[in-house]
Amino acid sequence: MNAYPLTIRKRRELAYNHHTNDPVSEMEARSDNHLEIAKASYRDLIIQAEENVYREGLLKTPHRAVKAWDFLTSGYSSDPAEILRAAVFEEDFDNMVLVKDIKFYSLCEHHLLPFFGKVHVAYIPAGRIVGLSKIPRAVDALARRLQVQERLTKEIADVIEETLHPSGVAVAAEAFHMCMMMRGVEKQNSTTATTYFTGSFDSDPKVQERFFNSLRGSVR
Numbered sequence: 001m002n003a004y005p006l007t008i009r010k011r012r013e014l015a016y017n018h019h020t021n022d023p024v025s026e027m028e029a030r031s032d033n034h035l036e037i038a039k040a041s042y043r044d045l046i047i048q049a050e051e052n053v054y055r056e057g058l059l060k061t062p063h064r065a066v067k068a069w070d071f072l073t074s075g076y077s078s079d080p081a082e083i084l085r086a087a088v089f090e091e092d093f094d095n096m097v098l099v100k101d102i103k104f105y106s107l108c109e110h111h112l113l114p115f116f117g118k119v120h121v122a123y124i125p126a127g128r129i130v131g132l133s134k135i136p137r138a139v140d141a142l143a144r145r146l147q148v149q150e151r152l153t154k155e156i157a158d159v160i161e162e163t164l165h166p167s168g169v170a171v172a173a174e175a176f177h178m179c180m181m182m183r184g185v186e187k188q189n190s191t192t193a194t195t196y197f198t199g200s201f202d203s204d205p206k207v208q209e210r211f212f213n214s215l216r217g218s219v220r
């Protein structure tokens, strides 16, 4: 079947010519190129699955898939440190601040399949606090990229460390991985848990224990 005979190189050439000849702004041309090239890639994938790209239900699928992909990888265009820095306040509070049950959706970089779950983020301020709504937004900025859960967990801790310089940061994530669940790997309902500690959470077992206790029930 040769429903879409252009090679990738040919398509890039066409997109490039279009870019140079078109009077629209360079930015628009670029995003136009991106859309066309990415759509062609999705069309190729559909053809590889031995489907008919011209079937009604699939006709606009490449376009929709590119839009979805762009959203799922939109974290690359936002800076989590900048998000946090926009709402840092000096405050004389030095007890644990915990934001629990932050839902996140990410893409496993090995299979390009989703992994998703909850992350809990705690820090002990040392002169600075951050607007609480900024933490979930920073998590989104890091999750909407090609990730592994281990790195995501550490990157969340790192960005809080870097912007607030607290006495310690604790991050615990628990997630389902579609690459395990959908591909027939055993233990389909198992979740993966990761933790990362800095400062007093890392060095003081009592502080770490308080974090885990707070996760279990209401704050005592």
Ligand SMILES: [Zn+2]
Residues within 6 Å of the ligand: 108, 109, 110, 111, 112, 113, 177, 179, 180
């Ligand atoms: Zn995977």
